Amino acid sequence: MLNTSLSSNSIPKYFFNKLVDITPEDIFSMGAKAVGIDLDNTSFYDSTYKPFPGVYEWLSSMKKAGIPVIIVSNTYEFRANRISKKLGGLPYIGNANKPDTKCFFEAAKQCGVDVSEFAMVGDQLFTDIQGANNAGAISVRVKYMTREILMGIRFRLVRRRERLYLEDKGLGDKV
Numbered sequence: 001m002l003n004t005s006l007s008s009n010s011i012p013k014y015f016f017n018k019l020v021d022i023t024p025e026d027i028f029s030m031g032a033k034a035v036g037i038d039l040d041n042t043s044f045y046d047s048t049y050k051p052f053p054g055v056y057e058w059l060s061s062m063k064k065a066g067i068p069v070i071i072v073s074n075t076y077e078f079r080a081n082r083i084s085k086k087l088g089g090l091p092y093i094g095n096a097n098k099p100d101t102k103c104f105f106e107a108a109k110q111c112g113v114d115v116s117e118f119a120m121v122g123d124q125l126f127t128d129i130q131g132a133n134n135a136g137a138i139s140v141r142v143k144y145m146t147r148e149i150l151m152g153i154r155f156r157l158v159r160r161r162e163r164l165y166l167e168d169k170g171l172g173d174k175v
């Protein structure tokens, strides 16, 4: 069950429009040495095996800069594994159970960095961002790319809560 409780810990440390807009220099300037990426609506179209444009190039730019990248997704193991293979054997944690913090510590460990040096990039405040903040990781929010009309009613309600939450914090322009 998705945790949608409002906590002050759901405010992202950094905001970007898209995953592929984040450069290695951005990662270093955040004080991060490794990156976790969410799948649905962050790097892949929702519930598909189709990456967003530029994801392969983005991964190779990170690799070139020596920044380890790991998938941290709540999707089921089979899909996470297939996507990992599709991305050239990218490390992954499936069934991550975000916002539970365990997966962020595990991901940072797999990358060989402290959790405080681990940037988690995701689109959802109440899973990616809240979990990363609670773990002491660096939370980075990207705008979701799927058109909301394609999403289920429950998901739209979560989006609405996110929007209201950010507006309430004076961050309405970041939605």
Ligand SMILES: [Mg+2]
Binding pocket: 038, 039, 040, 041, 042, 122, 123, 124
């Ligand atoms: Mg997502």
